[in-house]
Amino acid sequence: EIVLTQSPGTLSLSPGERATLSCRASQSVSSSYLAWYQQKPGQAPRLLIYGASSRATGIPDRFSGSGSGTDFTLTISRLEPEDFAVYYCQQYGSSLPYTFGQGTKLEIK
Amino acid sequence: EVQLVQSGAEVKKPGESLKISCKGSGYSFTSYWIGWVRQMPGKGLEWMGIIYPGDSDTRYSPSFQGQVTISADKSISTAYLQWSSLKASDTAMYYCARTPTKHSSSWFHYWGQGTLVTVSS
Numbered sequence: 001e002i003v004l005t006q007s008p009g010t011l012s013l014s015p016g017e018r019a020t021l022s023c024r025a026s027q028s029v030s031s032s033y034l035a036w037y038q039q040k041p042g043q044a045p046r047l048l049i050y051g052a053s054s055r056a057t058g059i060p061d062r063f064s065g066s067g068s069g070t071d072f073t074l075t076i077s078r079l080e081p082e083d084f085a086v087y088y089c090q091q092y093g094s095s096l097p098y099t100f101g102q103g104t105k106l107e108i109k
Numbered sequence: 110e111v112q113l114v115q116s117g118a119e120v121k122k123p124g125e126s127l128k129i130s131c132k133g134s135g136y137s138f139t140s141y142w143i144g145w146v147r148q149m150p151g152k153g154l155e156w157m158g159i160i161y162p163g164d165s166d167t168r169y170s171p172s173f174q175g176q177v178t179i180s181a182d183k184s185i186s187t188a189y190l191q192w193s194s195l196k197a198s199d200t201a202m203y204y205c206a207r208t209p210t211k212h213s214s215s216w217f218h219y220w221g222q223g224t225l226v227t228v229s230s
Contacts, residue, residue, distance in 0.1 A: 001171070034135055035216035037154075044220040045154065056218070057206055092214050097170035100154040
């Protein structure tokens, strides 16, 4: 089973700042099969990024994903108030299960 | 429009059985995988398993194999997650979600609203 470790656990930033979230895999994620989700309190997760760097439909271009192998990054270029939430990465390219990271909470400073 | 509508919240006692549902609409139900994801109170997301309703091919996380059963009824476009004997530790929000393609190696593109299961004596 691939273990995904997200860092930091909590990130405190102000609107307008740049956010960089990390997701590190315990072994290489094949074909960059990595996704990022955003979850706000009381809501279901929402897909942001798939294939490590492809934005889902309707996702603003301030969200970008990068990385390959074992190291992946989600970057939010200029934080908007609605971006403060919990973010999860997920790998889906290896053997089952298609694990999630433990999450990074992005909070307002 | 693709929609996944889950059944309502449940309150059960330890040892009871339960089956929750996820109804798909707006697409060909038999052509995409549907998965289940657990979120315990205040915790992260856990991948439980997936099913392909077209042929009922089902795959489980080792952590959930034998603990739950995933099934689907394609005649009514509904997937299920069931327990034969609930434990307090099954208390969680459960989400169903659909892949964007016919491949099992895929992310979850569409999500249901979640079903809260509370198990308490």
